[in-house]
Amino acid sequence: MADITTLRTAAETGLSKLFEVRRLKLPGSAIAREEAFRFFEAAGLPHRRVEAFKYTDLRAALREAAPPAEAPSAEAAREAVKTAKGFAEAEAARLTFVNGHLVPALSDLGALPAGVAVTPLTEALTDGDPLTQRFAPVAQANENPIYQLNTAFMADGALIRVAAGAKVERPLHLRFVATGTEAFSTATRTLVVLEEGAEFTLFESHEGPGGVAYQPNDALDAIVADGAVLRHTRLNAEGAQAVALSTISVRLGAKSHIETVNVAAGAVFSRHQIYLLFAGDDATAAVNGATMLGDGQLADSTLLADHAAVGGVSREQFKTVIDGDATGVFQGKIIVQQVAQKTDGKMKSDCLLLSDEGQMMNKPELEIFADDVACGHGATCGAIDDDLLFYLMARGLPRPEAEGLLVQAFLGEALEAITHEDAREAMIGVVETWLAGRR
Amino acid sequence: MLEIKNLVVQIEDKRILNGLDLTVNDGEVAAIMGPNGSGKSTLSYVIAGKADYEVLDGEVLLDGENILEMAPDERAAAGLFLAFQYPLEIPGVATMTFLKAALNAQRKARGEEELSTPDFMRRVYGAAEQLEIDRDMLKRALNVGFSGGEKKRMEILQMALLQPRFCVLDETDSGLDIDALRIVSEGVNALRAENRSFLVITHYQRLLNHIVPDTVHVMSQGRVVKSGGKELALELEASGYAEYRATEAA
Numbered sequence: 063m064a065d066i067t068t069l070r071t072a073a074e075t076g077l078s079k080l081f082e083v084r085r086l087k088l089p090g091s092a093i094a095r096e097e098a099f100r101f102f103e104a105a106g107l108p109h110r111r112v113e114a115f116k117y118t119d120l121r122a123a124l125r126e127a128a129p130p131a132e133a134p135s136a137e138a139a140r141e142a143v144k145t146a147k148g149f150a151e152a153e154a155a156r157l158t159f160v161n162g163h164l165v166p167a168l169s170d171l172g173a174l175p176a177g178v179a180v181t182p183l184t185e186a187l188t189d190g191d192p193l194t195q196r197f198a199p200v201a202q203a204n205e206n207p208i209y210q211l212n213t214a215f216m217a218d219g220a221l222i223r224v225a226a227g228a229k230v231e232r233p234l235h236l237r238f239v240a241t242g243t244e245a246f247s248t249a250t251r252t253l254v255v256l257e258e259g260a261e262f263t264l265f266e267s268h269e270g271p272g273g274v275a276y277q278p279n280d281a282l283d284a285i286v287a288d289g290a291v292l293r294h295t296r297l298n299a300e301g302a303q304a305v306a307l308s309t310i311s312v313r314l315g316a317k318s319h320i321e322t323v324n325v326a327a328g329a330v331f332s333r334h335q336i337y338l339l340f341a342g343d344d345a346t347a348a349v350n351g352a353t354m355l356g357d358g359q360l361a362d363s364t365l366l367a368d369h370a371a372v373g374g375v376s377r378e379q380f381k382t383v384i385d386g387d388a389t390g391v392f393q394g395k396i397i398v399q400q401v402a403q404k405t406d407g408k409m410k411s412d413c414l415l416l417s418d419e420g421q422m423m424n425k426p427e428l429e430i431f432a433d434d435v436a437c438g439h440g441a442t443c444g445a446i447d448d449d450l451l452f453y454l455m456a457r458g459l460p461r462p463e464a465e466g467l468l469v470q471a472f473l474g475e476a477l478e479a480i481t482h483e484d485a486r487e488a489m490i491g492v493v494e495t496w497l498a499g500r501r
Numbered sequence: 502m503l504e505i506k507n508l509v510v511q512i513e514d515k516r517i518l519n520g521l522d523l524t525v526n527d528g529e530v531a532a533i534m535g536p537n538g539s540g541k542s543t544l545s546y547v548i549a550g551k552a553d554y555e556v557l558d559g560e561v562l563l564d565g566e567n568i569l570e571m572a573p574d575e576r577a578a579a580g581l582f583l584a585f586q587y588p589l590e591i592p593g594v595a596t597m598t599f600l601k602a603a604l605n606a607q608r609k610a611r612g613e614e615e616l617s618t619p620d621f622m623r624r625v626y627g628a629a630e631q632l633e634i635d636r637d638m639l640k641r642a643l644n645v646g647f648s649g650g651e652k653k654r655m656e657i658l659q660m661a662l663l664q665p666r667f668c669v670l671d672e673t674d675s676g677l678d679i680d681a682l683r684i685v686s687e688g689v690n691a692l693r694a695e696n697r698s699f700l701v702i703t704h705y706q707r708l709l710n711h712i713v714p715d716t717v718h719v720m721s722q723g724r725v726v727k728s729g730g731k732e733l734a735l736e737l738e739a740s741g742y743a744e745y746r747a748t749e750a751a
Contacts, residue, residue, distance in 0.1 A: 448552065453589040454599075456549050457659060458577035458607035467602060471593025471642075 074106050076127030081214060084130065088217060090187025090194065098204070098213035108207050117391040117423040118362040120207070123305050123331040128277045130217060131161035131246035139165045142241035148267025148297045148492075152484035154235040161240055162248025162278070163218045177228025177260070183219035183251060193221045197253060199285050199313035200337035202366060208307045208335060212281040215249035219281075222264075226257035226287075233263035233482060240270030240278065240301065247277040254282065256290035258315075263293045263482050268308075268328070270301035275330075279307045288315040288342055292322075295485040297492060298361075300328035309335040316342030316371070323350040323480050325489045326361050327496050333362040333391075340367070340374035340402065349378040352476040352489070354496045355420070357386030365394040365409070369402035369432075378409040381476040383469055384420035385500060395427040396437055403432050409439040414446065414472045416465070466497040502527045502698045503548075503667055508559035510540075510547050510723075517543040519723035520559070525667075525716075530699040532709055532734060535720035536742040541702045542586060544720070545671040548700075549583035550576050563667060577603075578610035580666035584656040584673050591643040596655070599643045600625055604662055628661040632688050650681030657688040668692070669700045674708035686711030706738035721745040 070078075081099050085092050107124055108115035134142065139160040155175060158168035164182050174180060186194050203209040224230060236252060256262055270276055278300065286292050292312075300306045306329040312320050324334050338347055351363045367376045382390040392411040413422035426439035446468055454464035473493050480486040503525040510518040517540045525531045535541055547554050548561055550573035560567045568576050591599065605615045616624070629639060632654045644652050653673055660668055670689065674682055689699070689712050701712055709717075709731065717733040718725045719742075726745060727733065 450589055450591055452549075452551050452573060453585065453591070454603075455573035456577055456583055456585075457599075457603040458574050458610065458663065459603055460574045460606060460610075461572070463602065463606060464574070467594055467599070468591070471591060474593040 071107065071121055073121070073124045073127045077211070078103060080127055080129065084215065088215070089184045090190070095214045098210040101205075102207050102210040102214065105207060114364070114393070116425070117389070118333055118360065120333070124277065126245065128245040128247040128275070130215065131163070131242065131248050133163040134160045134165075134241065136167060138241060139168060142239045143168055143237070146237055146239045146267065146269050148237065148269055148299055149235050149265045149485065149488050152233065152235065152265065152488055154233040154265060156235045156237050157220055159218065159236070159238045159250060161242065161246065162238070162250050164220065175230045175232040175234070177225040177230050178234065178262070179223045181221045183216065183221065186221045191221060193223065193253060193255060196255065196285060197251065197283055198311065199283050200311040200339040200368070202368065203309060203311045203337045206309065206335065208279060208333065209281060209309045209311075212249050212251060212279045212309065215247070215279070216251040216281070217249055219251040222252065222254045224254070224256045224260040224262045227259045229261040230263070233265055233485070235265040235267070238266070238268045238278070238280065240276050240304070242271065242274055242276065245275045245277070247279065249279045251281045251283065254284045254292065256284070256286045256292055258287045259289040260287070261291040265485055266294070266296040267299065268297065268306065269299045270304055272302040274301060275303040275305065276301065277305050281308070282310045284310065284312040284320070286312060286314050286318040286320055289317050290315065291319045293481050294320070294322040295480050295482065295489065296322070296324045297489070298324065298326035298328045298332055298334065299492070300332065302328070302330060304329040306332040308333070309337070311337040313339045313341050314345035314347065317344045318342065319346045321348045321479065321481060323352070323476065323489070324363065325352045325477070325492055327354040327492060329361070330358060331360050333364065336363070336365045338365075338367040338376065340369045340371050340376070343371045344373040345371065346375040347377070348479050349376065350476040350479040351380035352473045352493070353380070353382040353390060354473070354493065355382070355384050355388035355390060356500070357388065360389040360391070362391035362393070366397070367395070367407060368397045368399070369405040369407065370399045371402055373404040374402060374406070376407045379476055379479070380411045381473050382411070382413045382422060383416065383473060384413060384422060385416040387417070387419040389420070390422040392423070392441070393425040394439065395429065396439070398430040398432050398435050398437060400431040403434045405432060405435040405437065407435070407437040411441045412472070413443040414469065415443060416446065416469075462501045469493070469497060502529070502564060503700070504560075504562040506560045506562070508547070508561065509557040510543060510554050511557060512543070512554050517723050518547070521724050523718060523725055525698045525700055527698060528693075528695045529716060530693065530701060530712060530714045532701045532703060532714035532717045533720055534703060534717060534734060534737055536746055539720040540723040541720055542671055545583055545669045545702055548669055549573055549581065574606065575610070577663070577665075578607050582660050582663060582665035582668045584653075584660060584668065584670045586671040586675060588644050588652040588656050590645045592645050594643050596639045596641060596643045597625070600659065600662060603659070607663060624662060628658050631661070631691065632658050633684055634658055649676035650678060653677055653681065653685050654688070657685050661688065661692060666696060667698050667700070669702070671702050672704065673701070674703055674705065682708065682711060706734045709734045719745060
């Protein structure tokens with residue numbers, strides 16, 4: 063039998079070369095990085111024939127492996143942050159990352175809310191902080207090539223620990239800003255550990271320049287212990303040419319709750335992956351997405367909810383607005399393990415098509431091994447209702463305003479899930495800005 | 502005020518209006534009655550500018566200006582208002598937000614300044630009180646979960662707020678109980694003015710006991726076949742539409 067040689071793309075070859083150079087320079091033990099990269103390398107960049115990437119051809123999107131960004135100068139960091147708008151009006155403590163590097167001078171490390179402790183990732187990895195043993199709270203993520211790349215290349219980030227019972231009112235805002243004129247890549251990893259009964263609100267914003275094909279890969283690991291509540295709002299306002307990859311992995315303890323909302327309008331190509339593990343009984347999750355896409359954009363939301371305990375409740379609602387020739391992708395998989403009786407899972411993806419050229423791909427999957435569960439999924443796709451449009455116009459609203467009001471109403475359902483008022487207002491503002499850009 | 506001349510309209514190759522002529526003068530309340538399928542609702546939609554209808558001939562003049570070329574929002578800004586037979590539910594749009602957007606869009610189109618929030622609230626609450634609309638309803642999504650009567654009252658609230666010059670009421674009485682009919686009629690009557698005209702479309706005389714018309718027109722087969730004073734409505738109530746259906750058959 064003849065040997066089969068797999069053709070490697072320029073990006074795959076480039077990533078291997080980069081890893082060889084970087085692996086010993088990056089902080090912490092190289093073992094975990096090595097293992098992750100070997101797994102990645104064996105399969106390569108995922109493409110259309112890989113089921114989980116059927117609609118989102120990462121191999122085609124990532125032509126070259128861009129070099130990791132160096133830490134910016136203080137001056138460059140200050141300039142970059144001036145352009146950052148995400149959650150700017152919201153009252154919060156901030157951690158600022160420029161090109162994937164924590165900038166202490168632009169962060170509130172010394173003024174964190176009571177009960178919250180933050181360790182920069184570089185420091186934690188170098189010192190062998192025990193919390194670093196708790197990365198990858200959902201094992202399935204380790205099999206994912208995007209997460210593998212993040213594990214291999216993670217260069218900075220933060221470990222955030224919220225003390226047991228601490229009800230932290232002041233949110234923490236992780237502000238990621240990219241700057242530069244030539245292609246670069248970033249890889250950040252943030253671990254949030256909420257101890258028993260803690261309550262915490264986290265904002266994440268990702269912004270960058272329009273004219274650069276940069277490649278961010280951000281991972282947020284969260285461990286939500288028994289009775290704890292994590293509220294998380296994430297904004298993807300990446301630059302127009304960015305290929306933006308992100309993963310959130312959450313392990314839910316008994317009677318804990320996660321609220322996570324991803325609002326995406328940026329990047330030419332983006333994939334946001336959500337892994338949820340219902341590890342303790344009676345945990346609940348509200349997972350929402352609001353995505354706005356225009357010409358040339360592709361955005362993928364991929365969700366895996368693994369119910370491994372009794373009485374878990376998950377509600378997932380994804381709303382996508384598509385204009386021009388954009389493509390939206392939603393893949394949602396709910397697993398109910400045999401032990402996970404009384405699981406109640408509902409997943410829905412709705413798409414509003416504003417053009418004839420756009421497309422939406424929906425792939426819901428249910429794997430149910432328990433017999434006393436309520437699980438459902440649904441997907442809708444449609445244009446703006448002409449009768450509603452006429453009603454609004456008959457009251458004097460010009461067509462763009464009438465359409466805008468209906469788009470806001472459509473996305474509003476997903477945004478209303480954001481508990482924190484400042485965050486909700488900020489995200490409504492993102493929708494308004496997007497609509498203004500259409501007119 | 503409103504002049505309709507030889508209006509010929511079809512939808513999907515089906516002729517609905519066949520050379521309709523109608524004039525409504527300043528300050529006049531004109532009622533249009535007629536059997537099912539005579540084209541009454543089509544007339545209201547064509548006046549308001551719904552896209553599904555193809556106008557083959559004729560004109561609709563509002564103060565001498567042909568409005569058929571205008572988009573629905575331009576017609577609204579010109580002072581036209583249609584109270585829908587079936588007001589639409591718009592989930593996710595708070596009634597208050599919608600009212601403000603509509604009012605300010607019209608003001609903007611007319612070159613007027615936007616209303617300040619307190620001024621706007623005062624107007625809305627004033628109109629709501631008269632129509633016995635609860636303030637909580639204004640916070641809810643537009644028409645979502647409203648009863649038939651509440652929806653119709655909300656239509657009249659919009660009319661009161663937007664202060665149009667020409668109002669078309671498309672079967673506003675349908676689905677109303679006696680109390681709601683009274684409230685809605687009082688709301689309309691309060692808006693009657695020398696420089697404001699109404700076209701009231703209805704099947705029944707009942708509404709016209711509350712909103713007393715100056716003229717009554719009978720529609721059949723897409724045309725006005727008889728016109729008269731308010732007594733014509735009473736005649737119709739007694740004799741029914743049989744005479745006009747017979748005309749259709751002939």
